[in-house]
Structure formats: C-alpha cells, structure tokens
Amino acid sequence: MSEFSEAEQEKIKLGHQLNTRTNTMLPENVGNNLSCTSCHAGAGRGENLNLIGVTKKYPQYKKREGRDVTLKERINGCFIRSMNGKEIDSDGEEMEAFISYYEYLSKNIESKDQYAFMTEKHKGDNIPIPDPDQGEQDFKRYNCISCHGSSGPTAAFRGPALWGKDSFNDGAGMSRFSNMQYYIKNYMPKGRGGTLTEQEASNIAAYILLQDRPKFTGVNKFPNGDKPDDYINEKTREALKKKYMKWSDFDRVQDE
Ligand code: HEC
Ligand code: HEC
Known part of the structure; x- marks a missing residue:
C-alpha cells in the first residue's frame, strides 16, 4: 500500500471493513443480516463475484436505469436490493471509503477488458429445467x-x-x-x-x-x-x- 498516502490508506482500511461488516457498521442502511462479503467473497478479492478491476468498468450502461451509471450508483444498487436497505450518501465518508478500497483492489488492472464479472461470463446459458x-x-x-x-x-x-x-x-x-x-x-x-x-x-x-x-x-x-x-x-x-x-x-x- 506504500504508493498510497497515509490518509488514503486509512480510507482503504475503512472500505475493507465496510465490505466485511456492512450490517453492523451501517445498520441504518442495511435491512438484512448480510455484508457485501456475503456474496462478493473475501471482500471482493475472492472468486465469487470478484470486484478486482471494477473501477475500470464504470460509468457503464445499465439496463435497470437505461443509461450510464457511476460506480457510486452501482454500489447503492446493491444497498437497496442485495442488502434490502437504503442508499448511502454518495458524497459521504463511507462512499469515499468504498471507492478508495475498490481503487486499491483494481490498481494493477489496466482496462475493463481484463475484468470479466460473473454476469458477463455466463451470458447465454442453457440451464437444465430444475426439479x-x-x-x-x-x-x-x-x-x-x-x-x-x-x-x-x-x-x-x-x-x-x-x-x-x-x-x-x-x-x-x-x-x-x-x-x-x-x-x-x-x-x-x-x-x-x-x-x-x-x-x-x-x-x-x-x-x-x-x-x-x-x-x-x-x-x-x-x-x-x-x-x-x-x-x-x-x-x-x-x-x-x-x-x-x-x-x-x-x-x-x-x-x-
Ligand atoms: C446477495 C448477494 C450480494 C450482496 C450481499 C452484495 N452484492 Fe453486489 N452484486 C451482486 C450480484 C449478483 C451482482 C451482479 C448483478 C447483475 O449484474 O445482475 C452484484 C454487482 C455488484 C457491483 C457491480 C460489479 C460489476 O462488475 O458491474 C458492485 C460494485 C457491487 N455489487 C457492490 C456491492 C457492495 C458495495 C455491497 C455491499 C454494500 C454488495 N455489492 C452486496 C450480489 C450481491
Ligand atoms: C463451508 C461452509 C459453506 C457450505 C458447506 C456452503 N456454503 Fe454457501 N456460502 C458460504 C459462505 C461463507 C458464503 C459467503 C461468500 C463466501 O465467502 O464465499 C456463502 C455464500 C452463498 C451464497 C450467496 C449468498 C446469498 O445470500 O445468496 C449462496 C447462494 C450459497 N452460499 C449457497 C450454498 C449452497 C446451495 C450450498 C450447498 C450446495 C452451500 N452454499 C454450501 C459458506 C458455505
């Protein structure tokens, strides 16, 4: 982390904690028992729904909004749906910490082509009929x-x-x-x-x-x-x- 200033390192650490203890740190914004890491394993560094490179991908067109959305908006998308909660302030300290942490995760990724998110990896499935x-x-x-x-x-x-x-x-x-x-x-x-x-x-x-x-x-x-x-x-x-x-x-x- 040495290429990051001390102030920046503090934000990155806070961002990591917010990913792993979301429900206890932000009870006003989380309406269930989950944290981001409940799906984005290892706070975005694991295999499941990996977020390494995510900062290179936004702003991006999203079907839900029918226009380009920012990474902040996308984060809040998970707050209101996956976390069954409320949006966090897009100019607040917590949002800055989320972004700093994802910047840190993405620091060695040059372009969005190096980043294939789950939902891109499995376009056009042919899933067997379930029982x-x-x-x-x-x-x-x-x-x-x-x-x-x-x-x-x-x-x-x-x-x-x-x-x-x-x-x-x-x-x-x-x-x-x-x-x-x-x-x-x-x-x-x-x-x-x-x-x-x-x-x-x-x-x-x-x-x-x-x-x-x-x-x-x-x-x-x-x-x-x-x-x-x-x-x-x-x-x-x-x-x-x-x-x-x-x-x-x-x-x-x-x-x-
Ligand atoms: C219940 C599981 C779940 C939880 C909990 C969850 N997410 Fe997600 N997240 C997803 C899924 C699934 C997608 C992909 C959705 C899609 O593309 O249809 C996603 C997508 C994202 C993306 C966009 C990734 C990309 O490549 O476009 C970001 C950023 C994100 N989540 C951040 C968060 C944050 C921050 C939290 C915690 C506040 C969180 N998520 C909690 C399931 C979850
Ligand atoms: C050894 C413990 C363990 C076992 C066994 C396990 N899981 Fe998980 N599961 C987890 C953990 C921990 C997570 C959080 C993400 C992570 O760290 O990988 C998770 C995440 C999930 C999620 C995404 C989170 C959510 O709320 O939707 C689903 C879906 C899921 N597991 C389904 C299953 C199913 C189905 C099985 C059995 C086939 C299973 N798991 C077996 C530990 C386990």
Missing part, C-alpha cells in the same frame, strides 16, 4: 445446511441467509434464477465449488428461490424494456408453484 423438490434433497445431501442453517438464515452459522427476512430482496441480482444457478454451480459448497452438476445447481437454485424473501419496494425501472425475465419475485414464485408458469418459460432455461 425444486429434488433441490430440497440435494440441499440436504450436500450439507449446505452446515453453513447456511436449516431454514436458510442465520447469524449463528458461518454462511449468509439464503432466504427469509435476513436475506436479499426480490429485486436483487441474486434473485435472478440464472445468477443463483451460476453462483451455486461455480462457488458452492464453499471450498468445493464446481463439484455439483448443472442439474443439481439448477434444482437447488429453484428450491432456494421458491422460499419467501423480502420484497423490493423501490421502482423497477428498465425504461428501455430490456428487463431480464428470470427475477423470481412473489408473483413469479406463486405462478411457478401453482404451475401457471413453467421454468422453461425463462429465456436461459432449456426448452421442454
């Missing part, structure tokens, strides 16, 4: 429970809540079936990522996303009509359970 009942069995068989608790939550275990009030809301990127399937397939069970088959990851993703979770109460924009079709919210959840809708209706899931 959520089998997913419940697979969830038990792979001992996801040992870290994530028997009903998805909890603070008492090492892993983050996968559903219920302490989890992300249904407007979050992780509420998309294709994102959840990819994350499980590649990164879980933690330390043994890549051992599940595509089918098993699909089954488990469906089982998890059919459980209740907080509702996103903000406005879902997508002004250009290009909203991905696989967000599982209360409405789609009920339709899938009552079989008004089939999993194969989603673009990224195989046809029957």
Whole structure:
C-alpha cells in the first residue's frame, strides 16, 4: 500500500471493513443480516463475484436505469436490493471509503477488458429445467445446511441467509434464477465449488428461490424494456408453484 498516502490508506482500511461488516457498521442502511462479503467473497478479492478491476468498468450502461451509471450508483444498487436497505450518501465518508478500497483492489488492472464479472461470463446459458423438490434433497445431501442453517438464515452459522427476512430482496441480482444457478454451480459448497452438476445447481437454485424473501419496494425501472425475465419475485414464485408458469418459460432455461 506504500504508493498510497497515509490518509488514503486509512480510507482503504475503512472500505475493507465496510465490505466485511456492512450490517453492523451501517445498520441504518442495511435491512438484512448480510455484508457485501456475503456474496462478493473475501471482500471482493475472492472468486465469487470478484470486484478486482471494477473501477475500470464504470460509468457503464445499465439496463435497470437505461443509461450510464457511476460506480457510486452501482454500489447503492446493491444497498437497496442485495442488502434490502437504503442508499448511502454518495458524497459521504463511507462512499469515499468504498471507492478508495475498490481503487486499491483494481490498481494493477489496466482496462475493463481484463475484468470479466460473473454476469458477463455466463451470458447465454442453457440451464437444465430444475426439479425444486429434488433441490430440497440435494440441499440436504450436500450439507449446505452446515453453513447456511436449516431454514436458510442465520447469524449463528458461518454462511449468509439464503432466504427469509435476513436475506436479499426480490429485486436483487441474486434473485435472478440464472445468477443463483451460476453462483451455486461455480462457488458452492464453499471450498468445493464446481463439484455439483448443472442439474443439481439448477434444482437447488429453484428450491432456494421458491422460499419467501423480502420484497423490493423501490421502482423497477428498465425504461428501455430490456428487463431480464428470470427475477423470481412473489408473483413469479406463486405462478411457478401453482404451475401457471413453467421454468422453461425463462429465456436461459432449456426448452421442454
Ligand atoms: C446477495 C448477494 C450480494 C450482496 C450481499 C452484495 N452484492 Fe453486489 N452484486 C451482486 C450480484 C449478483 C451482482 C451482479 C448483478 C447483475 O449484474 O445482475 C452484484 C454487482 C455488484 C457491483 C457491480 C460489479 C460489476 O462488475 O458491474 C458492485 C460494485 C457491487 N455489487 C457492490 C456491492 C457492495 C458495495 C455491497 C455491499 C454494500 C454488495 N455489492 C452486496 C450480489 C450481491
Ligand atoms: C463451508 C461452509 C459453506 C457450505 C458447506 C456452503 N456454503 Fe454457501 N456460502 C458460504 C459462505 C461463507 C458464503 C459467503 C461468500 C463466501 O465467502 O464465499 C456463502 C455464500 C452463498 C451464497 C450467496 C449468498 C446469498 O445470500 O445468496 C449462496 C447462494 C450459497 N452460499 C449457497 C450454498 C449452497 C446451495 C450450498 C450447498 C450446495 C452451500 N452454499 C454450501 C459458506 C458455505
């Protein structure tokens, strides 16, 4: 860190803490039990949803807003959806610390071409049609429970809540079936990522996303009509359970 001034180093440290202890440090802005590191493993330095290079990518066009968004706006996107909370002040000390920390993580990355984020890596999937009942069995068989608790939550275990009030809301990127399937397939069970088959990851993703979770109460924009079709919210959840809708209706899931 020596190329950074002492003041800058302090901000980087604060940024790191804010990524790992988000819910305890910013209780006003976090509406669940998660921290950024609950999904962006190792505070953005791990494999899962790695953020090394992220500062080279913004401003960038986002479908949700239908225009270029800044990194600060993108961070707040995770606050209101993944953290089921409120935006932090975009000119405040905390936001500066988040940015300094991500600058530090990205210091050896020259251009955005060196950075492939999860959602870019898996464009155009062909996910096997899930069997959520089998997913419940697979969830038990792979001992996801040992870290994530028997009903998805909890603070008492090492892993983050996968559903219920302490989890992300249904407007979050992780509420998309294709994102959840990819994350499980590649990164879980933690330390043994890549051992599940595509089918098993699909089954488990469906089982998890059919459980209740907080509702996103903000406005879902997508002004250009290009909203991905696989967000599982209360409405789609009920339709899938009552079989008004089939999993194969989603673009990224195989046809029957
Ligand atoms: C529940 C899981 C989850 C949590 C918790 C979470 N994120 Fe995210 N984050 C995601 C997903 C999934 C995406 C990608 C969404 C998409 O592109 O559809 C993402 C994307 C991002 C991006 C953009 C990355 C890129 O390459 O465009 C940033 C920056 C980010 N998150 C920051 C944060 C911060 C800061 C926090 C904590 C305040 C946080 N995230 C908490 C799941 C999470
Ligand atoms: C050894 C403990 C452990 C096991 C076993 C494990 N996980 Fe995780 N899981 C974690 C930890 C810790 C994280 C936080 C991110 C990280 O550090 O990788 C996580 C993150 C996640 C996330 C993203 C966070 C969120 O709130 O959505 C999902 C989804 C997930 N795990 C699903 C599973 C599934 C499904 C299984 C079983 C196939 C499983 N995990 C097994 C420890 C574990």
